[in-house]
Structure formats: structure tokens, C-alpha cells
Amino acid sequence: MTRLFPVEAEEEVLGSILSAASYSADAGHRIYRRAEASGLDPAHFGAASFVVLYATLGRMVEANIPIDAVSVAAELDRDHADPHVIQRLRVLAASVPAFNCIERHAEIVIDASVRREIEERAS
Numbered sequence: 001m002t003r004l005f006p007v008e009a010e011e012e013v014l015g016s017i018l019s020a021a022s023y024s025a026d027a028g029h030r031i032y033r034r035a036e037a038s039g040l041d042p043a044h045f046g047a048a049s050f051v052v053l054y055a056t057l058g059r060m061v062e063a064n065i066p067i068d069a070v071s072v073a074a075e076l077d078r079d080h081a082d083p084h085v086i087q088r089l090r091v092l093a094a095s096v097p098a099f100n101c102i103e104r105h106a107e108i109v110i111d112a113s114v115r116r117e118i119e120e121r122a123s
Helices: 007-021 025-037 048-064 070-077 083-094 099-122
Strands: none
Touching: 007 025, 007 048, 007 083, 007 099, 025 048, 025 099, 048 070, 048 083, 070 083
8 A cells, every 4th residue: 555545445445335235235335325424535536447436336326226246337338437447346346345444444545535635735
């Protein structure tokens, strides 16, 4: 993990949401809402593909669409997302992160976003 780009935490947040969705349609939505309640929004992600994925998950939760990997891929395809985003989704869907830590992982992503912003303003 680098100082300003905690890709592992970003992967854990997204993977947690997808992993929870494998337990029940509602579980993925609940985990997403926990991340959202922590203050996490798409702009906090450093990886462009993760910005797209988190925003897509948010739209799907708001529309009450299940957020399993196949449904997310269909939404990304419908939105003509970059194939790289779908490849990142495949990798995330194959992992099994600990979704009980979603708030902590969201906090790490937010903190890194704030530090990136401060560093960008300083340069």
C-alpha cells in the first residue's frame, strides 16, 4: 500500500460489497450503505476504474437492483464502461474480503483521498 493510494483498501471496500451480495440480495445493499454512511463517495477512490465501480454500485442500490458480479457487469456494459473496469470487477468478485471491516476500509480510502487533495493543492 502506498502512502497516497491505498489500492488494497479500495479493493476491500468494493470486494466486501460484492462478497456480501453473495449471501443475499439485501446483504450487498446493506454493506454498501455502511460504506456510504462512513462518508465514502466515488470521488474518494484513487483508481479510475474503482470510481466507476463504486458509482455504479450506488446507482444499483438506489434502484434496488441486485449487486452480484453478473448484474454489475451488465450495468457496466449497458453504460459502455471501459473493458478495464469489467476486468477489475472480475478480480474483485473472485476475492472474499472481510465485510465486517467496511467502515475501517472506507475510512482509509477517505483519508487517502484527503491527503491526495492536500498534496495536489500544495504542488
